[in-house]
Amino acid sequence: MNAAQATPYRAPAWLPGGHLQTIWPLARTPRVPPYSRVRWETPDDDFIHADWLPLNDGAPLIVLFHGLEGDSRSHYARALMRSLATIGWNGVVPHFRGCSGRPNRLLRAYHSGDSAEIGWILARVAKRYRHGPVFAAGVSLGGNALLKWLGEQGAAAGKHIAGAAAICPPLDLTVSGMALGQGFNRLYTHRFLRTLKAKALDKIAVHKAALDVDRIRRAHTLYAFDDAFTAPVHGFDGVLDYWQRASSRPWLKHIATPTLLINARNDPFVPPAALPQQGDCSPAITQELPAGGGHVGFLSGNFPGTLDWLPQRLIAYFAGLARPPA
Incomplete structure (x- = not known):
């Protein structure tokens, strides 16, 4: 990663305000990555689908948990997975129940605090993926559930992943x-x-x-x-x-796994009152609160803009964790 890929986010001057910075990126959705779909049976006799990039032996893996009513075709998922494919990393987007285009078997669906589902998925990935380090990222609802799981697990989360990131999670x-x-x-x-x-x-x-x-x-x-x-x-x-x-905010102080937390201050879904206060976050959390970005927007560059910044930031953060100590 070069230094520019880890620079702080600044919204382009031509795209003002949290709502435009949330909505316009939806029109910049990249092409669908070359996914292969796998069906996983769950312990409670249900199933989910996971969409994988082609496996690159020995490379790091990022597990991406999507947001409310999102999926592997959401703009942020496409942008990250295409960036991973470009650099030779591995990626998978597990779908929460009922979000892959097929209704799940049970009455239950998914919800913002479903940390048990996060844990089951990451345990399954860790058990079967021996090719390189595993990282987890969660967007919005998926970020909240991931943070809650990290806090509940404390140091034990390190058995499954080497690092995590949460993007625009609704902490409260x-x-x-x-x-x-x-x-x-x-x-x-x-x-x-x-x-x-x-x-x-x-x-x-x-x-x-x-x-x-x-x-x-x-x-x-x-x-x-x-x-x-x-x-x-x-x-x-x-x-x-x-x-x-x-809500994940009460669990932030218990997180022991290195975790990047990104919340735009103008996110219309996550008002300032929901953001962490002094003492809320453990030392394991790297918190970034850019002034702009909207809700999972983070568009960059000249008009009409690209979705490059967020994938580059996540890759740079995880690459730093994957790099052996000097």
């Missing part, structure tokens, strides 16, 4: 959840709910679940949807119990 789900129900943010919520509600209603019909379908249909905020579906299905006592127990 109550703050972020409330923010997504207000103002312009309701447009993002509408986009999420379009697929979330359809999947939930299909699951209820298949499993004959005793849930209030009218409440789910009427949900216009993540608060309402999570209270009607996500919380009861995944064992929480309502939405506020879910958001509190699933």
Whole structure:
């Protein structure tokens, strides 16, 4: 990696504001990488799909956990995986349940605090991948779940991965959840709910679940949807119990694995009140809070811009961890 690849992020002057910096990068999505799909059976008789880059023996591997209703075709996943393929590194995007284009078998889906799923996936990868160091990165929801797992595991996380990164995680789900129900943010919520509600209603019909379908249909905020579906299905006592127990911020002080935490200060999904305060982060965390970037945007360069900065930053960070000490 050259020095430029690890430089701090600065949003281009021609793309002002958190909303534009969130939305415009969606139009800059690279081509789909050369994935090979593998189906993994889960311990609870369900399944997920994992999309792999072609294996390069001996190279590091990055496991990327996607965000809410994301997948291996999301703009950030394509950008990172194509960058990994270019430098000869390995990459895999495991899909949370129901996000690979196929409904999963069980009523349960996935949620922001599903650290047990993170742990199962990373344990499986570590057991089968002996070619080089393994790193984990999580974006938004996937970043929150990854951070929660890292904090819960403490030093034991090092058995599975050599380092981690979380990009724009909603560290305090109550703050972020409330923010997504207000103002312009309701447009993002509408986009999420379009697929979330359809999947939930299909699951209820298949499993004959005793849930209030009218409440789910009427949900216009993540608060309402999570209270009607996500919380009861995944064992929480309502939405506020879910958001509190699933938030990763209380776990940051317990993280022992080297971890890069990137949050843009103008992220419309993660208001300043959700960001770590003094004393929240352990010494293992390298925190970067650029002024711009939006929510997982981080566009760079002249108009129309590229998605190069974030992949280069992650690769530079992980390359530093993979390099033997001098």
